[in-house]
Amino acid sequence: MSQTAPEIIVIGAGVVGCSIAFHLAALGQPRVLVLDRLSIGAGTSAQSSGILRTHYSVPQNVELARRSFAAFEGFAACLDDDEADSGLVKCGYLIAAPEGPRLAPLQAALAQQQAMGIPLQRLDARQAAERLPIARFDDAALIGFEPEAGFADAYLVATGFARAARRRGVRFAEGVAVQGLLREGQRVTGVQTDRGPMSAAVVISAQNIWTPELAAWTGIDMPVKPERHRVFAFESAAAPYTPAMPVYKDLGSPGMLYCRSYGGRQMLASEGIAGEVLPAPDVEPGDIPMDAVLEVGEQVAGRFPAYAEAGLASSWTGVYDVTPDWNPVLGPVPGLDGLLVAFGFSGHGFKLSPAVGHLMAQLALGLPTDTAVEPYAIGRFGAGRLLTGLYGEGAVS
Ligand SMILES: Cc1cc2nc3c(=O)[nH]c(=O)nc-3n(C[C@H](O)[C@H](O)[C@H](O)COP(=O)(O)OP(=O)(O)OC[C@H]3O[C@@H](n4cnc5c(N)ncnc54)[C@H](O)[C@@H]3O)c2cc1C
Known part of the structure; x- marks a missing residue:
């Protein structure tokens, strides 16, 4: 040193x-x-x-996410290091809401993104199914698709x-x-x-x-406060979630599920709601009771019908640093x-x-x-x- x-x-x-x-x-x-x-x-x-997206209802977050995505996309140039790789899979981000309380926030957030110049498409159910054929969109009242998005490492x-x-x-x-x-x-x-x-x-x-x-x-x-969250990887031989398929945010599910391709063919899924508050910071793996697997599995199967027969490939926990x-x-x-x-x-x-x-x-x-x-x-x-x-x-x- x-x-x-x-x-x-x-x-x-x-x-x-x-x-x-x-x-x-x-x-x-x-x-x-x-x-x-x-x-x-x-x-x-x-x-x-x-997961990388610029979908936010808070405009300052849209701006930070937009600038960040450019860095993830041009990571080697940003770092001036030819070997640098963010692991970006630019598969896009699809978000859908049915009629109900989450529809107005989605409308407002999409309108704001567009006003801020974020590339964005509104899809009908058929167009959404072309991008994510393993999901059903029959209940969707509004679907947004953001091409400048995906996931990285x-x-x-x-x-x-x-x-x-x-x-x-x-x-x-x-x-x-x-x-x-x-x-x-x-x-x-x-x-x-x-x-x-x-x-x-x-x-x-x-x-x-x-x-x-x-x-x-x-x-x-x-x-x-530290909040523990659970993440699951499901595997369906009938309906693999491939890296070409977009990240999916399901505002119609009770847990506001997010899902993405994982490891080539599996689906990574987790709830986007409040988790388990821990008494102290701790990144050690937490228990995942069978009830929790079933609860998330049911939500996944509700959106991805073939996943009613899916197996749980793996599961893990992680801790968020949550502010009020x-x-x-x-x-x-x-x-x-x-x-x-x-x-x-x-x-x-x-x-x-x-x-x-x-x-x-x-x-x-x-x-x-x-x-x-x-x-x-x-x-x-x-x-x-x-x-x-x-x-x-x-x-x-
Ligand atoms: C399960 C899960 C899923 C997530 N999914 C997403 C997602 O899809 N998209 C997204 O954008 N974000 C996601 N996040 C959030 C994102 O990963 C975090 O916000 C981000 O990684 C936090 O980085 P950080 O550097 O703040 O924290 P950390 O990576 O936790 O780094 C903090 C570091 O500080 C060190 N440290 C703390 N105190 C001390 C000390 N006293 N002395 C020395 N070292 C100390 C720790 O050892 C640690 O290495 C997810 C988080 C989790 C847990």
């Missing part, structure tokens, strides 16, 4: 921390040290379903950002736990770690579900200089990570930001300016 003291310390080498580190270096500040008590991408990023993206950052001089220290902040009055001057104190002019926390540690170090409330309005907190912490935070991605942070990294790097370097950060300020909760999306609770926003 070089002896030069870092100007900026990033806590957390998930996809967000790695993106921040890369963008700092790309903007001309390579004196960055990224600390992680685990290893690069081994936190909640490793559990991501990887969060671990590949995190490690890609990390490698490109390293090439520009950023240092990564894995297996190092941050235990507190160094302060001089109101100014944060570095971090205390299990290897000793480390000073820096700016500290950026990208700690995700472990952000409550930061709350304990600062005495400032960080509104985030299901949107991230980005930016400074009032009352503490030299500290920036990026947490609370509420199950949809991967698709935003390139633009969030850029935004956070601009903030850290005192540059004008090219996307608005104020809507994501931590002060919005106390001020009653929540960013709650039209779909309410759940990772659509």
Whole structure:
């Protein structure tokens, strides 16, 4: 490790921390040290379903997602690394709602996307079935299709950002736990770690579900809770979900299911509603009771008739960092200089990570930001300016 003291310390080498580190270096500040008590991408990023879309009802999220998709698509060029690969499968994103409470939010979100210049098509049931022939659309009152969407690999993206950052001089220290902040009055001057104190002019926390540690170090409330979610891979010999088929968001199912191709022929499916709140951050696999398998399996079979005979190929759990309005907190912490935070991605942070990294790097370097950060300020909760999306609770926003 070089002896030069870092100007900026990033806590957390998930996809967000790695993106921040890369963008700092790309903007001309390579004196960055990224600390992680685990290893690069081994936190909640490793559990991501990887879905990329710009479908949001919150316009600021549309903007961040649009900028991010361009980075995922041109990942090698963005990183100036011919070997970099985001694992992008550009299969598009299909979203449908029946008559009922989710129809108006879908109408509004699609209209807003179009007004923002997002390529978008409204499909009828026949056109939707051409794209996703294994699903039924007979109940759909509105179907949107976004071609600039799909899924990618969060671990590949995190490690890609990390490698490109390293090439520009950023240092990564894995297996190092941050235990507190160094302060001089109101100014944060570095971090205390299990290897000793480390000073820096700016500290950026990208700690995700472990952000409550930061709350304990600062005495400032960080509104985030860890929520465990279940993900299933189903396999149907009669109706494989191939990578050419779009990601599907089923607003007609009780759990607002999302589904995508997985491993070539299987279907990855999960609910897009609130999950199990954990008493403490913990990424260890959780139990998946048979009742939960049946509940999701029934919803899948209701939409994909051939999946009534499908087998469960595998299942796993992952943990979201959920804020009260299901949107991230980005930016400074009032009352503490030299500290920036990026947490609370509420199950949809991967698709935003390139633009969030850029935004956070601009903030850290005192540059004008090219996307608005104020809507994501931590002060919005106390001020009653929540960013709650039209779909309410759940990772659509
Ligand atoms: C099951 C599941 C499915 C998802 N699906 C999608 C999806 O389809 N699309 C999408 O856009 N998003 C999705 N997400 C969300 C997305 O994956 C996350 O928002 C994103 O990966 C979070 O990245 P991160 O860098 O903030 O967090 P993490 O990857 O968790 O990184 C945080 C890092 O901080 C480190 N750390 C914390 N505290 C300390 C400390 N004190 N000292 C040292 N290191 C510390 C941790 O070790 C960890 O490595 C999903 C998430 C889950 C769990």
